Amino acid sequence: MGTIATQQTKGEKKMDKEKYNGWTNYATWRIALEWFDGDNEWLEDYLSKEAYDVSQIIIGYVREAIDQQSPEGSFANSYAHAFLDDVNWFEIAKHLKEANGYLHSDHNSLTDEA
Secondary structure, eight states, X not given: OOOOOEEEETTEEEEOOSOBTTBSSHHHXXXXXXXXXXXXXGGTTTTTSOHHHHHHHHHHHHHHHHHHXXXXXXXXXXXXXHHXXXXXXXXXXXXXXXXXXXXXXXXXXXXXXX
16 A cells, blocks of 8 residues: 555644655546556557646546536535646656657656657
């Protein structure tokens, strides 16, 4: 299981938003696992784009799906979108590109290879 740091504060557990299962944070790990771990055939046409562009595509995809499942402005929709605000979409995009052979794992820059 994850190694998310916690600290006790006045009897409450407070979660640190740092590293979770090798990802930036819990939100990034959870979205990557729930939405993009598996068949992503629909993404094939987009993975040759820059990682930033891929991140914008996947943000739109997830947000649109959430809006279709719960009315905009509803309690559930607001909470879902607040959760999405913590996601490192660029990290997920880079992971998807790497997993599909569009980016090398030793690539450290914020732009894709030429």
